[in-house]
Amino acid sequence: MSDDATNPNPDRARFRAVRDEFVTQWGTLGGAWGINRTMAQIHALLMVSTDALSTDEIMNELQISRGNAHGNIRDLIGWGLIRSVVKKGERKEFFEAEKDVWKIFCTVVRERKRREIRPAIGLLRDCIDRTEGLDDSEAVAFTKQAKSLCEFVEMADSVLSKVSKSEQSKILPWLLKWMS
Amino acid sequence: MSDDATNPNPDRARFRAVRDEFVTQWGTLGGAWGINRTMAQIHALLMVSTDALSTDEIMNELQISRGNAHGNIRDLIGWGLIRSVVKKGERKEFFEAEKDVWKIFCTVVRERKRREIRPAIGLLRDCIDRTEGLDDSEAVAFTKQAKSLCEFVEMADSVLSKVSKSEQSKILPWLLKWMS
DNA sequence: TTGTATTTTCAGAATTACCTGAAAACTCGA
DNA sequence: TCGAGTTTTCAGGTAATTCTGAAAATACAA
Structure with a gap:
């Protein structure tokens, strides 16, 4: 049996740790510029994600409530920093950030x-x-x-x-x- | 008797009203840029004051406590935006802002x-x-x-x-x- | 229409940032 | 050294912001 289930690509785990630290710290930095910490975190997360994420995925990644995620996603859309995209076969909304x-x-x-x-x-x-x-x-x-x-x-x-x-x-x- | 005591230069009163609004609003704007509101207000006040003000004068103008005034004055000095000056014959510290x-x-x-x-x-x-x-x-x-x-x-x-x-x-x- | 998935709202809770005021520490002239 | 004037500190209180979670609204497939 492959050990993928119990020990998946260790590089991915290391990457995740760095990414999480990036998201957290970027949120802190946002605070110094008058930007809601969570909003900056969601933006950071979407900026470094290869594909669009749903509200639920964002909630899970950042360990925040639905209301919090929802409001800050709407604010980011209001700023024009992220946009909602539809995935075929999915009813959920997904969000992606401008990367440039x-x-x-x-x-x-x-x-x-x-x-x-x-x-x-x-x-x-x-x-x-x-x-x-x-x-x-x-x-x-x-x-x-x-x-x-x-x-x-x-x-x-x-x-x-x-x-x-x-x-x-x-x-x-x-x-x-x-x-x- | 001159009416100076009961009705001093009315232009000064009108100026004070505008200045107070300026200071208040500048404080609010500071908030949007991650700057403590009171700190921005003190800075605004000193920027438009012709002479240096003491802690007590700042407390009175902005209706804030001594501790609040003191801390924010120190922070502004830390930022290099205001400096302390001595007035001859006075023991108190006075503060003035860079105007340029x-x-x-x-x-x-x-x-x-x-x-x-x-x-x-x-x-x-x-x-x-x-x-x-x-x-x-x-x-x-x-x-x-x-x-x-x-x-x-x-x-x-x-x-x-x-x-x-x-x-x-x-x-x-x-x-x-x-x-x- | 009905049931399910999803989004939106918002009152109250939690957290954070900020402010107060009084006491302690300091300064300095006499 | 004393004492009045002034500055500094900080424990505790207040205000502002942010977050939660559950209910209501909405969207949509069948």
């Missing part, structure tokens, strides 16, 4: 712009509008600082737009050349 | 590189080392994806290093030209 790192980057940039950078610009412009011309030395200093911040954030916004809309093959050579 | 937006940006980039990007690179390299050459198709795919991620993060790290070490006056014109 440059595309992932562009997606994250686009969403963060929309969710956080735009609101920040709105806030700053509003603050400037409402304090511009006030007769108070502190107010004058405030407006000046708000304008500096606004200008900077708007510039960052433009740069990110350009970068995330361009082709990786166009930008990378530029950067590498410039960085030398 | 480009310098703030460079400081944040430097710290985030150190605290999060470097550890991410460490994790990825470790995962690659430990799965390279394993005889398992999933492991091969994992290693490949980890290499892509690692390459990307290392590139981002280099770019950020270059940008944050360069002069604003050198980078900005370049960016603006490139973006046109």
Whole structure:
């Protein structure tokens, strides 16, 4: 009898251990960037999976509840980082992540712009509008600082737009050349 | 009698209202980027203050406890975003923020590189080392994806290093030209 | 329609992160 | 050395977030 049942490919076991550590740590890192830990873990898991996984498989791999898995999967779809796929002959939904790192980057940039950078610009412009011309030395200093911040954030916004809309093959050579 | 006591410069009151909203909202935005809300608020407050503030003044402005103010002030100093200054004739410590937006940006980039990007690179390299050459198709795919991620993060790290070490006056014109 | 598989929802539980306030430690002039 | 002013610490409390699990809703094949 083959020992596959009791002792399958040992390399697979070693791989699993590394993958699990990767998923866990990636989740922790996500936390530092304001991303829900579980959401980052699911994303990590799908990024390194060769095939699409069902909600149940994700629940099992990460040892989380159905509700938790479901919500974070929906959030990831909302971010555009994963998509649902159908497997023929299966009624379940399966999920797969975009694997291309440059595309992932562009997606994250686009969403963060929309969710956080735009609101920040709105806030700053509003603050400037409402304090511009006030007769108070502190107010004058405030407006000046708000304008500096606004200008900077708007510039960052433009740069990110350009970068995330361009082709990786166009930008990378530029950067590498410039960085030398 | 002048009505200064009962009705001081009304522009100052309007300014205060806007400033308070700015500080509050900036704190909320910080949350989305993994930054403690109070820390972001203190930073916002000091960024738009004309003079350095004491711990007690910060406590009063933000209505927070001494311990909370103290800890977050120390964290901001740890990030290099604010510094303590001495006022002659005063025993208290006062704090002021760097106001130059480009310098703030460079400081944040430097710290985030150190605290999060470097550890991410460490994790990825470790995962690659430990799965390279394993005889398992999933492991091969994992290693490949980890290499892509690692390459990307290392590139981002280099770019950020270059940008944050360069002069604003050198980078900005370049960016603006490139973006046109 | 009916039964089964699957997804979605959400109230309450659990966890985590954050904050408070008071006491201890420290600083420094007198 | 003393004492008032100031900073630091931290045990315990609070608030915010995240997670669970079971029930309800939905989808679909027969």
